[in-house]
Amino acid sequence: MYKYDQYDQSIVDARVAEFRDQVARRMSGELTEDQFKPLRLMNGLYLQLHAYMLRVAVPYGTLDSRQMHMLAHIARKYDKGYGHFTTRQNIQYNWIELKDAGDILADLATVEMHAIQTSGNCIRNTTSDQYAGAAADEVADPRPWAELLRQWSTFHPEFTYLPRKFKVAIIASDEDRAAMRLHDIGLQLTKNDAGETGFKVYVGGGMGRTPMVAPLIREFLPAADYLSYLEACLRVYNRYGRRDNIYKARIKILVHEIGADEYRRQVEEEFLHVKTLGIDPPAEEFERINAFFASPAWERGLSDDLDLSDPDFKLWVDQNVFAHKAPGYAIATISLKPIGGIPGDASADQIDLMADLAEAYSFDELRVTHSQNIVLPHVKKADLYALWQKLEGAGLATANLDLISDIIACPGLDYCSLANARSIPVAQKISARFADREQDLGELKLKISGCINACGHHHAGHIGILGVDRKGTENYQLSLGGSGAEDASLGKITGPGFDEDGVVDAIERTLDRYVEVREEGERFLDTYRRVGFETFKEAIYG
């Protein structure tokens, strides 16, 4: 894992002091709320329905037990004893008081954490594959590149007031576990025919009210040009992205309106100029960062055998454990989706326990996933049973990874000032209704957003739900056929919406039809793509 040096620490410490100053100026009335808003947003502090919400950055979703314990401490001391892990691989606290914000940042800074650029119209926290450094199918660990990007984008003076927020995802496998092409920039680490490292660069993806899958802008970007090229991509956007309408301000609209070819031409032209400025760090800087991500010292000669005689344990292993690149090791996902629970929430005690388990069983490392779960990336197979027992005792052993109850949901109208409808109760009802048959239903990614901003990724759900406000009542639109994986696609709305119970019934009719028509081994998404939309529409509306 990356460790701060004096330069990193001085920047984060200065940020704490700066934000304390900004809060003091706001509390004294020197700053109006309108002036304070972009400043607090740049630090992840939102004013929500009931209180301030603070979003803490977990760069590329990686953290150690010391940092995880600090997240528990903050939940206990400044919030109501819990936190909410988000689709951006971050954590947010929903009950924060403005007067405490400076102290929280100071606490975070002691463990090399911060809330920098977790909101605002700037380059946000970079996300990545939660299995980075552990998966067998990656070209190389993408996280050193994400860290390089974190540093370059932190307080980038030119890109602090972009037309709109800007999200980058980096992956290093053909299997996409980070919804890479649904980001403003998606990067896939790859090697060319000569064996040199570089990136496929996708620009202009996103969700929101105009969802788009990003087109390929550069087939192979050599690693040495990494930051210059990103700088060119951002500069073209900063200059020409729309600022007349907040709903048309994301880069996807620019790329769509001028076309991928014209955007590419402008970026390449800008890149020729930017490359002369010397903004790419030397290879030694990458090597310095890369060294922090060296593989842990695996024990050699371990057995891959596993005693699966306990049926509940077997269920969990089958569902939540993924192949690791080192013999005798496994990647374990801790589900934060208990049946009928709130997706992504964890209590301070649970957070502490997960930190302890990471220290005991996973080389002190944890990951936050974009589907709001926690991963222990490096667990010895021989330890899996003991780990599972401890998770079981804390309500953290739900065996539902990628099943229908592994729901992504935004906070919705229970917390969010932008929401039109509640997301959490719908998620709870769906989880409770289908838990009994979810093993049979197989992989099924269900995602719920409480408004058109699509924080719950509903466009990318095999089944998506969008909450809207219809004449003062909450109404839920259903969509089918989305995917955030390497076969990225956008869901299609089935027709008229439903009330809260109605949408759960409609999903039941959808799933019953799936079970009727599926072929051996077909996921819901595969069946949908094979038999088409109308079959399901007919099942839903009769």
Place this chain on the structure above:
Amino acid sequence: MVEGLRYRDDAAHEEPAVTLDAFLDQSNATAVRLESDEDARKLLPFLDRLALIEVAFPAFRDGRGYSAGRILREAGYTGELRAAGDVLVDQILPMRRCGFDAFAPDKPLDPAAVERALGRYSNVYQKAADGRAPAWKLRHG
């Protein structure tokens, strides 16, 4: 409170800034004002004889002027580069980093707060238009 800030040793330029269109029409002006939607690169052939370029910030959220500033400095412009309009204390540092060396804010600024903001970060991560060495340069010499 101060109405204008200037980080240059030379005398202030007295000639009023003309619009970009007027500048491109009349060849002898030495000061020009760039609106936020105008292309700074149109000025590149004329940088030698310009003493003042004023870049408009109609709203603090409109960040196009940051790119304009850098583009002008990257092309070798050494005259006064002034940010004018909705310029707030917390924008002065990134603007300085993008090459601005004079400020004409709509509302007067507290010079002490500006000084605190400018002195706060002893390290930066990126190479920009202000000559500061990024952290990677300090790490590797």
